Amino acid sequence: MSKTPEPYCWPHKHLLGLQDLSAEDIRFVLQTAVGFLEVSTRSVKKVPALRGKVVANLFMEDSTRTRSSFTLAASRLSADVIDLSGKGSSISKGETLRDTGRNIEAMGIDAIVCRHPLSGAAVQLSRAVNCSVVNAGDGQHEHPTQGLLDIFTIARQLGRTDFDLTDITVAIVGDITHSRVARSNLYGLLKLGATVVLVGPPTLLPRAFADLGCELSYSLDDVLDRVDVLNMLRIQFERLTSQAFPSVREYATSFGLTTKRLARAKPDVVVMHPGPINRGIELDSQVADGPNSVILSQVSHGLAVRMAVLYLVSGAKHQADLL
Amino acid sequence: MRQIADAQRVSMLIDQLADAIKRDMSGTTDPWAIVGIRSRGDLLAQRLAGRLNFDHIGVLDITLYRDDLSEIGMQPTVRTTEIPFAIDRMQVVLVDDVLMTGRSVRAALQSLMDLGRPRRVWLAVLVDRGGRELPIRPDYVAFDLAQDDSGLGLAPDNRVEVMLQPTDPEDGIVVCSSGPQVSI
Structure with missing residues (x-):
């Protein structure tokens, strides 16, 4: 033998x-x-x-x-x-x-x-x-277990039973600066071969992140049609000390995932959120509860x-x- | 390592097991299920299910029920248990390749009880190696090495392994001289 x-x-x-x-x-x-x-x-x-x-x-x-x-x-x-x-x-x-x-x-x-x-x-x-x-x-x-469960959800949703994420593009959207969820996701996703685009306003998206091997974008609309996964981060009001964006409504207008925006994404795009959701800010209610959302599977x-x-x-x- | 049964013999042994199980199955009207213990018992269960008329077939991973989890150095790999039916009130045939200490059967029984309440559990093994450490007795044995008169001269630390396709390149039963036993 x-x-x-x-x-x-x-x-x-x-x-x-x-x-x-x-x-x-x-x-x-x-x-x-x-x-x-x-x-x-x-x-x-x-x-x-x-x-x-x-x-x-x-x-x-x-x-x-x-x-x-x-x-x-x-x-x-x-x-x-x-x-x-x-x-x-x-x-x-x-x-x-x-x-x-x-x-x-x-x-x-x-x-x-x-x-x-x-x-x-x-x-x-x-x-x-x-x-x-x-x-x-x-x-x-x-927040390593959140990163792991997000990757687990992505892989299962997209049928990657071997957890190889080559050719999958994941957008992580929101307050990247303060987000431990974004960091854990980023490290894990890159190691498994995914392409990662970090999306957010310049005040919440430090350029140094590009050194880790991901793309940066200041416009959600620019990346919408080419991503397989949209991981929408929570705006963490408790961590935002300075004025990172002019108003919550302006943030929602530029970076919120509305039904209108979702219609321009790939039809089977996977919508994720680590919770708790600020409904109407990062995610519209119809999107959070819609067919693309895997938020409860994440849990x-x-x-x-x-x-x-x-x-x-x-x-x-x-x-x-x-x- | 020496071979004590070739592919043809293994096929005959599985036929024998199937015949013995069939006699008991004809005696009841209860639903029957066959459940194999990973990682050879599941293949054996599939072979048996191909020869018999089972309503349900399942796979049991007993890793989380092992009694030596806090003793062995590392955590053994967890695989999936796939029993997509309710085992309550069923006649369940539990299948393993080799019966030795009885510890994996004990773990499998506990795992089954956590899944439901079968009316009766039967134990079918291809090889009874002997060397029991728990009071567990199989209902069906195809190849009994537990008796001293088997003529094979097995030493206590000899390991008996069943090889089944597609996990192994070909069917057969072999005896390995010693070495660390990975599975209980």
């Missing part, structure tokens, strides 16, 4: 960003997520894979869907979950992230899912603790992707310990 090649093995103890992953890593986690999709369709929506493990949700910034998605993902793997949020806890009493992390870890936690308003927080935390850290969004840096895929991530990082930990 010929010697089989060494099987691929997930090497990462933490998931901090898609910038750190190889194309092979990304395909592997997405392939793993395919196996988890079915769990949510059963009568018993649970598998015993992480039985006896504990996952801590450490959320220092508001979140509904990401936190509940991670909670549900951990429960479906039979892990126990503790929830810690910034408000109403010692974190708001001035404890450092490092101390918080080490204290949580001392309770016997296997993985911390961390969201933080500062870029780089997850990396800092991963250096302070011995357990796995999964970045659930750090400032303007990365259900997010669950499978997060299950895959928690499953894989908890295995890599053992491997790191053995080495």
